[in-house]
Amino acid sequence: xxxxxxxxxxxxxxxxxxxxxxxxxxxxxxxxxxxxxxxxxxxxxxxxxxxxxxxxxxxxxxxxxxxxxxxxxxxxxxxxxxxxxxxxxxxxxxxxxxxxxxxxxxxxxxxxxxxxxxxxxxxxxxxxxxxxxxxxxxxxxxxxxxxxxxxxxxxxxxxxxxxxxxxxxxxxxxxxxxxxxxx
Amino acid sequence: xxxxxxxxxxxxxxxxxxxxxxxxxxxxxxxxxxxxxxxxxxxxxxxxxxxxxxxxxxxxxxxxxxxxxxxxxxxxxxxxxxxxxxxxxxxxxxxxxxxxxxxxxxxxxxxxxxxxxxxxxxxxxxxxxxxxxxxxxxxxxxxxxxxxxxxxxxxxxxxxxxxxxxxxxxxxxxxxxxxxxxxxxxxxxxxxxxxxxxxxxxxxxxxxxxxxxxxxxxxxxxxxxxxxxxxxxxxx
Numbered sequence: 043x044x045x046x047x048x049x050x051x052x053x054x055x056x057x058x059x060x061x062x063x064x065x066x067x068x069x070x071x072x073x074x075x076x077x078x079x080x081x082x083x084x085x086x087x088x089x090x091x092x093x094x095x096x097x098x099x100x101x102x103x104x105x106x107x108x109x110x111x112x113x114x115x116x117x118x119x120x121x122x123x124x125x126x127x128x129x130x131x132x133x134x135x136x137x138x139x140x141x142x143x144x145x146x147x148x149x150x151x152x153x154x155x156x157x158x159x160x161x162x163x164x165x166x167x168x169x170x171x172x173x174x175x176x177x178x179x180x181x182x183x184x185x186x187x188x189x190x191x192x193x194x195x196x197x198x199x200x201x202x203x204x205x206x207x208x209x210x211x212x213x214x215x216x217x218x219x220x221x222x223x224x225x
Numbered sequence: 226x227x228x229x230x231x232x233x234x235x236x237x238x239x240x241x242x243x244x245x246x247x248x249x250x251x252x253x254x255x256x257x258x259x260x261x262x263x264x265x266x267x268x269x270x271x272x273x274x275x276x277x278x279x280x281x282x283x284x285x286x287x288x289x290x291x292x293x294x295x296x297x298x299x300x301x302x303x304x305x306x307x308x309x310x311x312x313x314x315x316x317x318x319x320x321x322x323x324x325x326x327x328x329x330x331x332x333x334x335x336x337x338x339x340x341x342x343x344x345x346x347x348x349x350x351x352x353x354x355x356x357x358x359x360x361x362x363x364x365x366x367x368x369x370x371x372x373x374x375x376x377x378x379x380x381x382x383x384x385x386x387x388x389x390x391x392x393x394x395x396x397x398x399x400x401x402x403x404x405x406x407x408x409x410x411x412x413x414x415x416x417x418x419x420x421x422x423x424x425x426x427x428x429x430x431x432x433x434x435x436x437x438x439x440x441x442x443x444x445x446x447x448x449x450x451x452x453x454x455x456x457x458x459x460x461x
Contacts (some may be wrong), residue, residue: 134416169273
């Protein structure tokens with residue numbers, strides 16, 4: 043069965059609701075609609091196909107078990123699903139202390155400005171506020187969130203002590219929040 | 226909102242908290258609704274970055290594994306398990322047949338010898354078994370995958386928690402037999418592989434987890450409460 047499901051929030055919320063009641067076709071449709079995106083997010087973090095496949099599998103087992111915990115106030119369904127996948131991927135990396143080869147994606151900021159799905163206003167605001175950070179801070183935030191870099195990996199990458207990276211991250215977080223609240 | 230808490234929430238979402246702080250933070254999240262709110266706010270702020278990932282189709286194996294794991298405990302189990310057993314038997318039969326033929330070609334044995342070989346006890350078929358191990362509730366604690374070709378058991382911990390000052394010990398309970406220790410679940414490790422020579426052949430029964438004194442059961446049999454169990458199901 044290959045149902046076409048759009049990834050807009052309302053249809054995903056309907057699928058999540060049906061999944062929470064044990065509706066397997068809905069669960070399958072939810073997988074079809076969101077797995078390629080979640081797999082891409084997890085691949086970018088783990089940089090290992092076998093690990094990304096395991097994380098994706100575990101993510102959907104968790105979604106099946108916890109779908110009833112999704113509430114509209116939890117935010118956009120896709121953000122809720124992505125958070126489960128990202129958390130699992132990062133837990134794996136941190137607990138196993140995986141050494142990864144570095145592959146960077148410089149296009150992330152450009153793509154943030156390009157038209158895509160999701161809330162255009164939020165995307166634009168984040169793009170603007172990330173650009174307002176100094177270059178090193180911006181790279182740290184993006185490499186951490188998108189590529190799963192730890193403080194140590196960031197420290198190595200930028201040739202700075204881990205403590206400096208922590209300070210820089212904290213400063214960036216405060217600046218981002220202030221900027222996003224004013225946007 | 227305190228500044229400190231919000232920085233922790235943001236770093237949790239960024240993924241930059243060190244492993245021990247991250248584990249403590251996850252623990253705090255369970256009982257702190259305001260902190261969950263802070264995390265959700267950061268997830269929403271940064272979510273547009275997820276849109277920059279170009280979708281990649283996962284291999285079909287992933288869905289099959291999810292389907293199997295989520296079918297455990299539901300009405301789909303008997304049918305699915307039955308089909309798997311039949312598929313496994315077919316493979317065993319095929320494997321034994323091809324071994325016999327290979328033996329015939331290699332050694333020039335008589336046809337009678339081939340027939341003899343076919344009536345030998347089952348040989349170890351290469352195969353995989355999986356158990357989704359839980360506490361009888363709906364949250365799976367761990368997934369155990371047995372690979373009989375390599376005699377290894379891969380254990381992935383999802384929500385299993387080691388009580389402080391104790392150890393979680395993993396057991397295989399073959400059908401109608403006493404539990405056999407597979408070793409200690411290393412606390413805080415999300416995935417570990419256990420070498421187990423006895424798993425280099427078809428396995429059945431349960432995978433169980435008991436709470437033991439630190440370092441494991443002193444007697445070789447479970448002494449503490451069995452906190453999680455899951456039935457081994459052949460896959461592929």
